[in-house]
Amino acid sequence: MTQTSDQATVEWLMQAIEALPSDDPVPLKTPGYNKYTTQKAHWIGWLNPAAGTGTYARSGDARGARTVYNRIVEPKMLLWLIEASGVPTGLVDAAKAAAASDMPMPTRAAAIRKHVPWAQVERALLKRDGAASPPLSFCNYFGPAQPF
Numbered sequence: 001m002t003q004t005s006d007q008a009t010v011e012w013l014m015q016a017i018e019a020l021p022s023d024d025p026v027p028l029k030t031p032g033y034n035k036y037t038t039q040k041a042h043w044i045g046w047l048n049p050a051a052g053t054g055t056y057a058r059s060g061d062a063r064g065a066r067t068v069y070n071r072i073v074e075p076k077m078l079l080w081l082i083e084a085s086g087v088p089t090g091l092v093d094a095a096k097a098a099a100a101s102d103m104p105m106p107t108r109a110a111a112i113r114k115h116v117p118w119a120q121v122e123r124a125l126l127k128r129d130g131a132a133s134p135p136l137s138f139c140n141y142f143g144p145a146q147p148f
Contacts, residue, residue: 082095086127
């Protein structure tokens with residue numbers, strides 16, 4: 001079945017991130033890490049409502065993983081996810097080069113996403129061992145509901 005970048009849920013993204021290798025820890029209060037010591041922990045804390053800091057995955061929140069990826073403004077978060085997920089090295093290098101400027105964080109994050117859009121990250125996550133396919137809605141399985 002063909003996957004589209006609108007099918008991945010925030011919950012699926014969090015599970016996929018939990019399965020990725022962690023980056024090396026840094027000291028607390030390192031810029032770009034918030035209150036975390038790794039970007040993996042930053043992602044999980046940011047996505048997880050149970051952590052008390054999660055921004056997404058709220059009850060009734062219909063936003064998907066693509067929306068989350070497109071709203072991240074911290075370049076370090078994006079670069080870690082891109083590299084850890086297994087995106088091809090040439091794209092990772094291009095994203096790192098785009099992030100190396102003195103531009104504001106949102107501008108650098110947008111430049112990263114120009115080189116590595118969500119569909120590329122999703123594809124890499126799906127290729128990893130143990131990454132389950134994103135859940136699909138009822139309509140993806142059976143088509144739109146038909147009147148009886």
